[in-house]
Amino acid sequence: MPGNVIKLRFTLNEKQVLLQCHPGTRLLDILRHDFGLKGTREGCGQGECGACLVLMNGLSVNSCLFPAFALADSEIITIEGILSLKSFTDIRKSITDTQAYRCGFCSSGMQVALAALLLTNREPNAGQIRRALSGNLCACGSYNGVVEAVLQSSSRKRRYGRR
């Protein structure tokens, strides 16, 4: 195999995929250009704004800081997976049931950050939600509405006995 192309096998949104690319290709570009998954966005390219977040093995990571060579055998879930896969049904409503997002550019990154939190903590308090969102920058300032929506969704679940 030539040195400038590697073969990668990994799981993307619960499907096994195979890709050939340069080892230094950014995960962000792999998702957007090779797989057409445009929900993961580039905001700063420096790991500061969180617009590029994806779940890797259940944890949120910045896809703009992640090279292809480190991807082998990983499980990647993008915002498209979170919005459509059965395994995220329980938490999906909590993170999408909000009109707090204004322009929507940062919303997928925020939703991935919230998914990472809710996978381990189904009833977070406001402080925990804010901490989870501490890696997301929203230029429209919509944090409070998002936090409120997640809290309300949790309390709704408690009221109706759903977990």
Add this chain to the structure above:
Amino acid sequence: MKEVRVFRPKSLGGTLRLYTRNPDSLLYAGGTEIIRRVQRGSGRVFALPQKVIYLGNVQELNRISRSQRHLDIGSALDLSRILKLGRNVLPPVLFEPLSEIATPAVRNLATLGGNICARSCRGDSLPALSVIDAQVELRTAGSTRWTAVGSFLNRRGRPRLRPGEILTRIRVPLEEWDFALFRKVGGRQRLGRSTLSFAGVARFPKGSIEVLHFCLGGLKTPVLRVPGLESRLKNASVPVSTKLIDSLLADLDAALGNEVEDSPEGRYRKATALRLLRWFMEKVNSRSLEML
């Protein structure tokens, strides 16, 4: 596009032998600082060097072991997993800076080894590791040595590594302190341009100071300890007198002469460093009064 060869060793022995044969390789663990340096604008491939040794699969570098006296943390272990140990296991003075590094997502990738070696991270873990006398293990295929974190970096902030050496573990002493503090000023999401950090620990049984360490990070010297000032406080009774504190500050002021640039940011950092030391000493005094 340049050819890049990526090695994925699974053992430390294999890694060290590989690095000996390929000393020009880039050692890559979390890569969060490396990757910023090799970016070339969006949509383009990272400009990696020809050889990369990926440390993510090396077991010995990705684990924590614990004894009664110390914690040994693998240099390629990500910060999130280190923080999972909690405040009761990790010394609080180290827990604070690690939990404030970057963002949750970056902490899922970034490593303690990377944070120690990267020049842009001087104000994070280094001051805390220095005041608790943490050590780093440096290994080649045929040798092992330990050195204090405080002397691991040269004045320019570059790691003092011999040919073929890799930073493999960070040894964190698990000592009890009567008082420990960490403060970071500036940096991400904070106001202003200047970054500065302060870590301090003290032990004062029976009303006098047995040991007191303090360290400033983010100045020209990456980890600034002033042993002369620390030794003046040895055996001083607590609460420490105002006269002694003022004298310490005057000496620190002199020591900081070349550590900051002559600019508004530099003057702010110097003034803040002095205020941090005063604040730390006042906190030590309050704590000592509580303990009496």
Add this chain to the structure above:
Amino acid sequence: MQTFIQDIGPKRALRGIVYRSPFRKGKITRLGVPALPKGYSCVQARDIPGKSILSYAGYSLPILSKSEVRYLGEPLILFCGPDPGVLAEICASVELKLKEESPVEYMDLSGPYREGQIINVAHGDVDLAFSLADQIVEGEYRTARREHFYPDTQGAVAYWDGKNLSLYAATQDPFGLRSAICHCLDLAPRKVRVVAVPVGNSMEGKLLSSFLVAAQASLLAYTAAKPVVLIYNREEDLLFSPKSPEFFIRQQTALDREGGVMAVRVQIFMDGGCYPPKDCEALRQAVHSAWGAYRVPNMEVIGRTQVTDFPPIGSFRASGRAQAIFATELHSSRLEEIAQLGPYKWKKENLVKTGRKEGQNKGHGLMALAVLEEATRISDFTRKYSAYSAVKKRRKTIDRAAYPLRGIGISLAGQDAEGILECLHSIEETRNTCTLKLVLERGKRVRIFTSFVNCGMGIHALFIHRVATLLDLDPSRISVQPVDTQEVPDTGPTTLARAVTVGLPLLEQCCQNLQKKRKTATAPIEVRCSVSLDKLRAPLRGKDKSRYDSAQSAWAATVVEVELDPVSFQSICRGVWLVVEAGTITHRKAALQILEGETLRALGSSQLQEYQGTISAGRKLCSNIDLIPGAEQVPEIQVHLLETQEGPMKGYEQLPHLSVPPAYAAAVCQATGLYVDQVPITAEVIQQCLEM
């Protein structure tokens, strides 16, 4: 999920790149383009078929510079081709030689300087008043240049088929953009189609830069005869997009024996940058709003733009007005002390009582008073102000304080719609008419046709909600037609203020007409309503006055409470109380959300953050950008809407940007006991003031 400009463009499209000057200033002596591989094209200034200068809303700058460089990063050549890596190598091979000159990147107020536009207003006899004054209070106030971080970088996608151009652009003014492209490519309007893609928060600097990138993409598509995608990368968008200019404002106030204001003299200096606007809306706003809400019997305000070698400035939210109000509010805090009145009492006594402008009703001053009183009440301002003042008096020095330093500040500001109406008039092609269309389709579905785009302000949702209410329909049956210049009429450039002062009345008129037509006609029914801007600028009467009351200002009073750490001088905001009067607000929830978000941004613009980027040849550049607070830094923000039930809704999105920075600065001044006369305020600035 929204689709942004970065998400579109066919796979077969060529990528575009801009070659930018790595030098700050000079005359170009050689610009050598390397031999291009097959499939790659380039465009230089001489290749532009039509006009090479982009003009919009009084601002103008070259699409590509020909013979000189006026700022670092100035676009010189465009390239396009299939491989971004190859394009980067082509850029690296360009040979640029120039006779470098030393740039003057800051205003020089002490000696002779290059002057641009001058605007002055005056009333009364200022000289006489100053000669009779008991004392004269002087102050100098500075708002630094800065830029705003928006995560969505600028871009455009252009298609040229040999006869017609189709352009996908993230722009707030698709018809304005179409006009600019027609001039640039020397094409008739029917040959240019602009499809507006959602814009991230309609931010500062995006108006002009969206036109620039679209023109560049269009030129590349026109030359290469293939689709072109041109997206600026993060560094170039942040470092080379238009900036918010620096303002320096001198205030002189003549006081009588009781500390009452007899006269004011204001000098406003604005950094016009290297391509200063000929007719600067920001300067005009600054001059006309210099003394904001207050009653001043004699006044003279002179505003000047100064030409420097600073990068181009752009049209920013509340630009000019915000800086002028900042200076006045901070200056008034000194006058309050001399008059020995607290901020609330001083403002109340000096507030304008009747409308200052023709056509304004006498309630104008009453609205301002109402917001001031409400803000004072809900924040407990008077009690806290007294308490913190007492602490300040007892304190010896702030850097030895044993506890956090606290302060509270209040400010008052008004936003009017005049500036929004003006900006249309100053572009090359005068667009004097705004039009909106409604179509009622079979099955009781309604489509709204407007050129207003979605830009984080909820305008489409606002329109849908309004139509649903007026026509008694389910909102799910109402939609807004995708904004395409071939499909929708020109309602003008998009801002929330224009949407509520011009768009909503048009919409309401259309709904009325539709209701009438429904009685006799069957679906599909189309109605179209227009209004002339000349008509809106004249004093209004009757039905028009109740619909388009653009002469009235919306008002806001803001209270900010801060706490400063005496060790680091870093501040945290303990609370913000914003009280807004903006007519009859029909979408409360969205309005509260928008105001809260803009308040957070305004707090950020009072502080600072540093971004470090790398430009070509590995040179590092630092840029000061407004702080974007993170989720953990959001303070307690309370927004109250005073609904007066008088008159239609007014634009309000500028109000936090007008009132939050001076309230924040006043709070920091009280907390520290220092006169901080500039914004952004950082810990370093406080240290500097302490050392003075």
